[in-house]
Amino acid sequence: MAERTYPWKVAWITGASGAICGEVARRLADAGVQVAATARPSERLDALAAASPNITAFPADVLDVEALKACAAKVEAALGPIELALLGAGMYVPFDIRNIDAGGFGKTMALNVDGVLNGVAAVLPAMLNRGEGHLAIMGSLFGYAGWPGNGGYGASKAAVINLAESLKLELRGTGVDLTLINPGFVDTPLNASYDPKKKLFVMSKERCARKILEKLPKRPYEIAFPPQVELFLKTVRNLPRAASFPLVRWFIKATGS
Structure with a gap:
């Protein structure tokens, strides 16, 4: 099988110490892409950078917008223009209506939303000035519909x-494309605390990364998978609430989740 090639020379990945983004980083690096891996300093980030000569660690906190702007500037000074920015930092905190963790909710919103926005702010101006670039933002299919135990994470997505x-x-007409990546459940430490019975059609991080990189070079607006979860949740989103809420309750009861 011929080695896969990608249209980007330099890719910047935030949340690179996470399971999905780390796997994407390794696959891009194996194909010859120069990968700038950003996350808070950690052994996982160091290990990722040590895994390939094409991966360089650029530690930064995505919640610090000025530090992230400085980080993006360092990446471009060291490796060249960022052609792909995959903004993937994220977290999940269980949501229990009988014991609401307001602090956990706030942290989830901050990392999953502000972390993405700060990444956009750090890289988009240079892309607009060049008239080219590709933003890829990590969302979730569970941002389309409410789901029990998922109040904080779902709201952030x-x-x-x-x-x-x-x-x-x-961004239309600017030369900068945007892709929204919406996975369903992926078997990662991020959602390890989530009730396993409620994880619909759970996927491995390897399969998730493969699906992302199969489609990302074509620059679609959305990459969503698995199709069964996409169809169900988007159908639920588009139904009148008088129909969607009973459908979700029926599904949960039917699947024992």
Whole structure:
């Protein structure tokens, strides 16, 4: 089988120490892409950088917008223009209506939403000035519909989906493309605390990364998978609430989740 090639020379990945983004980083590097891996300093980030000569660690906190802008500038000074920015930092905190973790909710919103916006702010101006670039934002299919135990994470990803839609409309004609990546459940430490019975059609990080990189070079607006979860949740989103809420409750009861 011929080695896969990609249209980007330099890719900047935030949340690179996470399971999905780390796997994407390794696959891009194996294909010859220069990958700038950004996350807070950690052994996982160091290990990722040590895995390939094509991966360089650029530690930064995505919640610090000025530090992230400085980080993006360092990447471009060291490796060249960022052609692909995959903004993937994220977290999940369980949501229990009987014991609401307001602090966890706030942290989830900050990392999953502000972390993405800060990444956009760090890289988009240079892309617009060049008249080319590709933003890829990590959302979730669970941003399309409410789901039990998922109040914080789902709310944050709903915000990301709305942000992506708004950006897509404004980026038309600029030469900068935007792709929203919406996985369903992926078997990662991120959602290890989520009830396993509620993880619909759970996927491995390897399969998830492969699906992302199969489609990302074509620059679609959305990459969503698995199709069964996409169809169900988007159908639920588009139904009248008088129909969608009973459908979700029926599904949960039917699947024992």
